[in-house]
Amino acid sequence: MFGRKPRLAWLTGVLTTGVAAGLLTAAPAHAVVGPAVKDGDFAFTAQLDIGGQRSCTGALVDPQWVITAARCFADRPDQSTKVEPGAPKLKTVATIGRTDMSGDKGQIADIVELVPHADRDVVMARLAKPVTGITPVTVAADPAAQGETLRVTGYGRTEDEWAPERLHSAEFTVKAADTTSLKIGGADPANAAICAGDTGGPAFRTVSGRPQLVALNSTSWQAGCFGVDAAETRRDATSTRVDNLNSWVQNVRYRPVFAGAPWAKATHIATGYFTGGSAGGTRHMDMIVRWNDAEITLYQGSDEKDGRGPFSAEYQLAAPPKPGKTSIWQYAKQFTGAGFGGGTDGLIVRWGDGELTQYAHVDKSGFHAEKQLAKPKNDKWPHARQIAMGRYTANAQRDDMIVTWDDGRVTLNSDLATNGLNAEKTLMKANTAWKEAAQITAGEFTGKKTADLLVRWSDGAASIYPGVDADGFHGDISVRPRMSFWKNATVVAAGAFAANDRANDIMVRWASGAVSLYPGVDAAGTHTEIQLVH
Template sequence: MFGTKPRSAWLTGVLTTGIAAGLLTAAPAHAVVGPAAKDGEYAFTAQLDIGGQRSCTGALVDPQWVITAARCFADRPDQSTEVEPGAPKLKTVATIGRTDMSGDEGQTADIVELVPRADRDVVMARLAKPVTGITPVTVATNAAAQGETLRVTGYGRTEDEWAPERLHSAEFTVKAADTTLLKIGGADPANAAICAGDTGGPAFRTVSGRPELVALNSTSWQAGCFGADAAETRRDATSTRVDNLNLWVQNVRYRPVFAAAPWEKATHIASGYFTGGSAGGSRHMDMIVRWNDAEVTLYQGSDDKDPRHPFAAEYQLAEPPKPGKTTIWQHAKQITGASFGGGTDGLVVRWGDGELTQYTHVDAKGFHGEKMLAKAKNTLWPHAQQITAGRYSANQQRDDLLVTWDDGRVTLHPDIDTNGVADKAQKVIVNKNTTWTHATHISAGEFTGTKTMDLLVRWSDGEATLYPGVDTAGFHGETNVRPKKSYWTNTNAMAGGAYAANDRANDVIIPWANGSVSLYPGVDASGTHEEIKIVN
């Protein structure tokens, strides 16, 4: 950090429109002491009117998201940066792309949701409608170096204006940095200061003609600002770093996109570390979804510790067929994520003609390492009903395939990468038990902490059963986790994975027939526990 200063001396740049402000202007006060911006310049800068009581600055980082200082929305901005997630307490209007506040260019939108960052003075603010025609600023990925010059923009006070009409900007030099903060000072100390109303304003560099957001205004001594203590001579300010929040910003931006997907049309899902990451890492597992129109989507796991937001991005792996055309994915009957060694996961697909295909690796660019496990038009595999891959044998480096059949059999195929699915390698766990013809969804998972993986089964009547520690010797007990005729009759698909704590694949994710999606974190031997609606 940069040393401790008395709180009473360290002034926030939030502009509060109290009685004195009301005597001067009925409008919210609007900038960094420095030259006025040219028309259309730095259009990504946003002016925030918070209930007619405060004015702040922010930056558009997505057509529907502005990033700014959390203290702008705190009950006591001069004392706290704590903000509750959700709708702001005061009606807040964002104006973006309006260099001259007396004009009508740019766009306005209400802020309807706040997503604060716990470890620093940052909040993402969602707009009620996307902004069009204004390019959002890119969040930098490189930290600011000591001595680097950044440009700061803001709608706050200037040296001689309480409520300036135009956006202002000035250059500031980085004097010191730590993991969350920058200490900055004016490149021209006599003509640059961060004032009330500039809080949350962007500090950015320009690379190849494009701005990169590095930090946000947080606090300032405000020397040289209109209305500031005439005895104050310090012009330094503290900005909050965002260059190391790139993934978090991406996670937050993606939330409404994920929620808007037509989850009632999801027919198959598969879990795995397809795009990198591993158990115990910082990222949640990825998920592959096959939709009823044969489109296939890969959802990349996020690094958000909040289990309500397990995904950060999506990639289309297969397009739906064009009118009058067909695609191979129309014929996919079952899919399961599987580990074949090598650090990232692949996929096993059972097709309608009985072909069984192994893809040794799947990533954002598609399917790789195709290997045929069973030829097309064979007489056996069209009778497979459900498949799931997991560590069910002594080989803990590669997955095994567990299969339920339409005659009630259950078979285990150890180390499918080496042995394939040949009869000589398979183990028959259940031999023609009609009960198993009712297994509607099955999923491997690490629910009970046993040496080998467990099996979760959802039956056609809505009952769900957990089989702990399945291995080549078969089943070793069972736990009923949902009764007959439970709500689980409405599942579209089901998969186990590491979507919450990231260390074990003991969470269950379910898209429902009504379009909602549930996550059950930390399922164990006693059954399912808390249900989190990640899509309502």
């Protein structure tokens, strides 16, 4: 309970006009007639109090973002879904994770910013503070099929309660679908309906025990709902699809950090677990960026438990030089994140004069345990073109290094933490083709026992070499054809950015300064492009 207005007062603001007249699109859907939800279930469901005048429902899709129906914030929700971006006109409070509204569980936060979708009844609402301890729901990547059963949750009316205190849930069947919406009806038509109190409520499927958000409640006939004319018998509803808005949702989530940094000036990106965590845990990977003024920034990856958004924590590891001064980082030619065992990940840096340096650990406070692997102005390392650290041998906790050379050779140095540069093996003899490898990065795209190698070629082609190991390459997978727009990629890095199980997301900084994220790259290639910076 919010305690400042009786719940009845703000529920009476929910619109029901148009139902009796048979206008489906004029009657916002607002809640679910169905069984009460057990404490703690579907905790990502959010209850919204909008100025004490309206009640809506939403879904937590990020520790600091709730997605809901845009019409919740429209001046005339029965006539329009148009909402201006920015702060909501009415003070809006979100309660997340409180199954029983008469209790005190869950968390409460003001909504301080609205980001409406351009042409759909959807809005992203930013919370004043991130939610902790509640796992956001994942936006589905696959559309709902006709006949599929989805679950809908909501806080509003039931068939015999004007202002129920508990979250309710029911199953609905997809009857039809188009590019923007779903027509749904109760799986048990006599006992399921969407009623007043839950505009924006989530419709989701569960896959391997994890919910996937498919759509949001938009409009409903509301038969069987408390206060609706008994002559109304129609229970069907219309939900707005969000499965095909995944890129837009992710763009909004990542916007705070990517909108505030000069990404056109990013020259290098290294990924790893520099601030703790590991693959398969709750942490996403961190990212280290070198800018063209030699400043070095560490962006901490989000954690499902700490309530941080994507890369929301930022640390300066090296400041740009003062006027008339120089910085060692001005001379970094390449660097790559690496795991050397025993703590946070580190870096391998190749400098312009051929020196090669290992930093065994990097964290929020800087670079630690520096070791010179190759001296400056040596005869060998000035001829290296690209370097990439990855798990290419049996050393699960310590990475190996793949190097491309200016004569087209490709070599593997195994377990630098133990062997230094001594254990080198040639994977590819000198050749013309590998001279054209413009960028390389290690990733885990195919699920092989060892890491894959992503190569961006100078002609715009991109390839994945699955499961590279000491025996060499084992086939290749074309990700982009020759003369593709990837010819304009200037920085390519792989990491676990959008998920935390495998380093199979790709970050690309383009020559224009734009930045794209490709989540979930696999043996079939890149599936979705999220434009983080346009």
